[in-house]
Amino acid sequence: MTLSGLKQYLIKEGATVVGYAEVDEALPAEISHLNRAVSIGVDRNLNADTIRILGKLLKTAETFLRDKGFRFLCIPPDSDRISGTFVSKLYKLFSHKVAATCSGLGWIGRNGLLINPRYGPRLSLVTVLTDAPLEPDFPIEESLCGVCRLCVHLCPSGALSGEEWSRENPFPELIDFSKCYSYKANSRAVAGKPNCGFCINICPYGRRIPRDTNTVRVTVEGDE
Numbered sequence: 001m002t003l004s005g006l007k008q009y010l011i012k013e014g015a016t017v018v019g020y021a022e023v024d025e026a027l028p029a030e031i032s033h034l035n036r037a038v039s040i041g042v043d044r045n046l047n048a049d050t051i052r053i054l055g056k057l058l059k060t061a062e063t064f065l066r067d068k069g070f071r072f073l074c075i076p077p078d079s080d081r082i083s084g085t086f087v088s089k090l091y092k093l094f095s096h097k098v099a100a101t102c103s104g105l106g107w108i109g110r111n112g113l114l115i116n117p118r119y120g121p122r123l124s125l126v127t128v129l130t131d132a133p134l135e136p137d138f139p140i141e142e143s144l145c146g147v148c149r150l151c152v153h154l155c156p157s158g159a160l161s162g163e164e165w166s167r168e169n170p171f172p173e174l175i176d177f178s179k180c181y182s183y184k185a186n187s188r189a190v191a192g193k194p195n196c197g198f199c200i201n202i203c204p205y206g207r208r209i210p211r212d213t214n215t216v217r218v219t220v221e222g223d224e
């Protein structure tokens with residue numbers, strides 16, 4: 001199989017989307033030799049089963065690249081929870097969202113998440129960095145959120161500022177992570193749920209809701 005065949009191979013093995021990126025500008029010196037990224041997304045919430053599937057896809061890419069003699073660094077989906085090994089120290093040097101925008105899979109929405117035009121923010125991501133000369137896809141330059149601000153208005157913790165991302169200005173203050181984090185922690189305590197994810201569920205991308213609206217009608221039990 002040729003290098004470009006890796007994409008189809010990963011899709012066949014269960015990936016929803018796969019993109020290749022050239023990521024020199026986002027690489028720290030320690031890993032600057034691994035200047036190509038394979039960004040892999042699956043259309044699922046990030047739960048234990050999704051982590052298993054993404055782990056299997058990482059293994060598939062790893063075997064493929066190793067057999068061809070290339071170097072690689074597989075960054076797992078829950079990289080923040082893995083520590084104690086030399087390789088785990090490298091994980092925090094590169095982010096899944098950078099690989100995803102650079103490989104054309106989507107932009108960063110007002111909710112701070114990677115938004116794919118077809119699957120919206122519902123993709124869970126992993127990344128393989130490599131020195132294999134993969135032909136890069138076109139990076140995404142601008143947000144396509146447009147006038148939509150649904151996630152900003154409806155985030156229960158008020159964590160989202162409504163700022164807009166672009167590749168030229170990739171780190172605006174999109175989200176107050178402490179608000180998001182404490183809301184999630186409380187919701188686990190109160191409702192027994194481990195997460196929130198409202199900013200995923202409300203996004204019209206990947207759903208059939210018009211994007212030119214700032215409001216949503218919420219029907220509660222007893223409403224007409």
Ligand code: B12
Nearest residue numbers: 077080095096097098101112113114124125170171196197
């Ligand atoms: C720590 C963490 C959290 C923390 C804090 C978030 C944070 N600081 O980012 C908390 C607990 C709050 C959290 C919450 C959630 N998280 Co979280 N989280 C992470 C984690 C482990 C690290 C993120 C991080 O450090 N970000 C640092 C910020 C500054 O950088 P960043 O993420 O790369 O984002 C910027 C850059 O990518 C930049 N950028 C984009 N393109 C380019 C291109 C270039 C060239 C450059 C220079 C920069 C650039 O734009 C982004 C915005 O500024 C990642 C997994 C990972 N290893 O990446 C998951 C991850 C971001 N989380 C994810 C998810 C799903 C969630 C939740 C929905 C979970 C839930 N169900 O509640 C919420 C959503 C909250 C929200 N609206 O963002 C997914 C997002 C998937 C997606 N479609 O985007 C990830 C990628 C996990 C995964 N493997 O899929 N999370």
Ligand code: SF4
Nearest residue numbers: 155180196197198199
């Ligand atoms: S996960 Fe919930 S609290 Fe956090 S930004 Fe999204 S909607 Fe807001």
Ligand code: SF4
Nearest residue numbers: 109110145148151203
């Ligand atoms: S809900 Fe609207 S503003 Fe928020 S990320 Fe989705 S398209 Fe962008």
